[in-house]
Amino acid sequence: MKLLLHLPVLKFVAFVLVHQNKPCPFCVGATVVPDPLVSSISAPLPSPSFSPISPIASSMASFSPGIQQGSERHQMDPHMKILIALIVTCATLGAVLLSLLCLWFYHKKYKFHRKNARSSDVEKELASSPFFGKFDSIKMVGKKGSVTVIEYKLLEKGTSNFRESNILGEGGFGCVYRACLDENLLVAVKKLDCASQDAEKEFENEVELLHKIQHPNIISFLGCSIDGDARFIVYELMHNGSLETQLHGPSHGSALTWPMRMKIALDAARGLEYLHEYCNPPVIHRDLKTSNILLDANFNAKLSDFGLAVADGAKNNNNIKLSGTLGYVAPEYLLDGKLTDKSDVYAFGVVLLELLLGRRPVEKLAPTQCQSIVTWAMPQLTDRSKLPHIVDPMIKDTMDLKHLYQVAAVAVLCVQPEPSYRPLITDVLHSLVPLVPVELGGTLRVTQPVPPADAPVPSGQ
Template identity: 90%
Template sequence: MKLFFVVVVNFVAFVLVDQNKPCPFCVGATVVPDPLVSSMSAPLPPPSFSPTSPIASSMASFSPGIQQGSEGNQMDRHKKPLIALIVTCATLGAVLLSLLCLWFYHRKYKFLKRNAQSSDAEKELALSPFFGKFNSIKMVGNKGSVTVIEYKLIEKGTSNFRESNILGEGGFGCVYQARLDDSLIVAVKKLDCATEDAEKEFENEVELLHKIQHPNIISFLGCSNDGDSRFIVYELMHNGSVETQLHGPSHGSALTWPMRMKIALDAARGLEYLHEYCNPPVIHRDLKTSNILLDANFNAKLSDFGLAVADGAKNNNNIKLSGTLGYVAPEYLLDGKLTDKSDVYAFGVVLLELLLGRRPVEKLAPTQCQSLVTWAMPQLTDRSKLPHIVDPMIKDTMDLKHLYQVAAVAVLCVQPEPSYRPLITDVLHSLVPLVPVELGGTLRVTQAAPPGNPQESSDH
């Protein structure tokens, strides 16, 4: 950009300063002539010379159409600087345009790189203020930019992994609440890595999360190990998971319609970052309500990246089929085809859970199950039935037009054919107008709508 401005300034200065001076291409200028041009036109004879001078004759032999004599020479003197100026301006314009294109490309590449992959220095700088004020936290080593926390500190913070400190359970272990200092409470995932799969998940999650910084992705704070046990330390999410909120003791009572739309929007933003701004792109591969966590203000963040795949669409031949029943896209389950559209399918299931308050798979009998997608699909496209299958906790609390829009987005996301599903960016743009401004969307509520009123009650 600096070069661009320098060229422009110099050009303007040349035009302004020299506009009243003889043109360097005209007769009498103190410019060393080009040999080829000199053989044809330099120097021009004084006015007292004969119009049929040898120089004029020579020029006429090269340019038969040029009139001889003083009038011809006068016209020639005016045309040459004009042509030279036009050529110079055209060349300079092409150079400036090229520089401008390069500048825009550089700015775009720099922006994407900065968002997609934070440098080690940036990550350490971000974590330093967080950890620096706590003297009891001891940094015993570094794996690249990964902070390694002393195991004894984690053991003490969890009260020797007391059962009352368990926040949740996963496939390879539990998540504990830990107090690392009087003012610092975190979440610690303990993994039993006696198996190769567990060790691989641990390494994969640490490798991915320590490079990622985004408001809608869980913050990785450090890791530790002890024997076959591995530990990952995250920021504490005070309101647990979306699964606990929807299907736990409160049955979704804390999640109003606007709050559910905000959660969906936050999750879509996190996925968009993984798909569009990470380099290489990341496929989460295990998106579900239990892996969407809520902080004290109900901001949603994606978590659990043990199964995530970088650039999975191109390198999925050796990827072991993994995921959670009810969220796995049919093409991945049946044919092992993994793309970003697999995450979009899982997002559609999450959206249906928020809308209907049902689990992704429900037991009809001890040996018979039914998926939420199969049960809901015929009713989602029927406007007369849709209002009756909405979660009772939010029934009749939303504008019906918004309800139909969200249902349409969910239907598109869970299409059996991947090519029919939208990109997560398109989903995000569809949700933004349905979320109030104060919750991160663009919806401006002008008046409260009567329950079930299909009339529009908001100004986009």
């Protein structure tokens, strides 16, 4: 490398020595060929064979443009050659430095590509999919039109190879697993077997919707992955599981007080209102139920599972396949296939009844006979003398009866057979806000009863 850097300087020294008719010390044994033009100028002139130039001719020569320019050209040629040599030397040196710089950049780029080979392969596989081709980027989250891609091996390691003990719940096309992607990053991973076209469509639909939605009462989408026929959606981990597990699991709703249940209902209503009123186009969830309402460590409720959700479904519902969960499906959708935002309101009414009564949406009376919570409860919900006796035993006699009657009235309106009789979810939200304590997100101010002035003071005080 040092020799390459000094090579232009050596050429310049040799050039100068040649023009001085001296041998180049770096070219021993080489024959120096003098420049013909320089030799003709430096050689002695022959004796003149004509008479000397007269003073008039001499003065004419001094004023003749042709003679003056020719004389200056012969005098400037050596300087021009030195200037050209300097330019060539600088150009050669610059070319060498540029080559070295290019080599350095190539080395850095090659090292970077080797380091990120695995993640690049995953991105290429996803980018080649027609679905992921819809997005501008598949690298960053939080930007419009972008989806985070998580490497499959990271999910495999985080779930201990999808161990059965890490299962949080099961759905129609797969399971949801608890995963640890980092020392402090706990997430939920939904694994979908997309061998069928329906499962693939649900995966695409959920990712396409959730990556655009950000709301405190809708589950946070963190990323997705792909491995063969398996598809993975990564969410934030909700530490208290689903509302279904809390109500109908081993605890039978013991952790859910009356104020907490009203807060959960209010959170779910806020999530639905965002989908119906603030999304453009509006979104119909189409599968609202207690198993799709998840609870975080503070029992904040968030809507999840958007695989069946429909954007602008009221206008484009001709080709929608009938889907949903028995007990939550609105009668007009079940019988006529008519889907509107009032279908979600019906399902919300069923969830509200579950919170009030602690019963499942559909219960078996016999091996071949079932009864819905709506059919069973409707005659008693409007009877104030019977209503307090059918309330969930876990919360019985713990609420103001006026609040109980008001919530029951809202539930009855939501599950009306005729969609036009049902309220908008915004109206439901406004009805629930005054029933939730301020510290839980509502406007209800709970005051402790003040004892009379002459009341006896308890012992020990």
